[in-house]
Amino acid sequence: MRFYLEENLEKLARWLRFLGYSAYTIKGKIELKKIPPDGVFITTSRKWYEKLNKLGLQAFIVPRHDFDIQLCSVIKHFGLRTELTLNLCAYCSNPLLGVDKEKVKERIPLKVYEKATDFTLCPNCGAIFWKGSHFNRMKRRLEKILKKC
Numbered sequence: 001m002r003f004y005l006e007e008n009l010e011k012l013a014r015w016l017r018f019l020g021y022s023a024y025t026i027k028g029k030i031e032l033k034k035i036p037p038d039g040v041f042i043t044t045s046r047k048w049y050e051k052l053n054k055l056g057l058q059a060f061i062v063p064r065h066d067f068d069i070q071l072c073s074v075i076k077h078f079g080l081r082t083e084l085t086l087n088l089c090a091y092c093s094n095p096l097l098g099v100d101k102e103k104v105k106e107r108i109p110l111k112v113y114e115k116a117t118d119f120t121l122c123p124n125c126g127a128i129f130w131k132g133s134h135f136n137r138m139k140r141r142l143e144k145i146l147k148k149c
């Protein structure tokens with residue numbers, strides 16, 4: 001399942017990627033030609049939601065400001081897995097590759113080099129990721145969010 005989201009839903013897109021789902025934000029003004037027919041479009045606009053429904057495209061509407069409800073309702077509605085797979089780039093949704101931390105030593109803080117594990121690299125945008133203390137915080141955050149709807 002591939003998700004396409006309004007630009008202002010970047011945080012939601014990032015969390016969908018953390019869960020292993022491809023998610024792309026549509027930059028700038030929303031136009032029909034920017035929405036691929038094979039995906040699900042997530043919007044805060046009732047106008048766009050109704051327009052796409054009429055055209056037989058898959059759309060889902062979320063509240064504009066409540067991030068927790070946004071994520072929780074998308075997970076529930078589409079029956080998404082709730083495991084933090086962290087296998088897609090948080091920024092561009094490209095699949096990540098495992099990388100030896102020696103190879104990225106120059107590009108990460110010393111503390112991270114010493115303590116973190118499971119280093120991955122995005123071959124598309126060059127971003128580097130790792131499992132550190134933030135991973136447990138993310139897990140706890142997700143558990144809290146899942147109780148909200």
Ligand SMILES: [Zn+2]
Nearest residue numbers: 089092122125
């Ligand atoms: Zn990337």
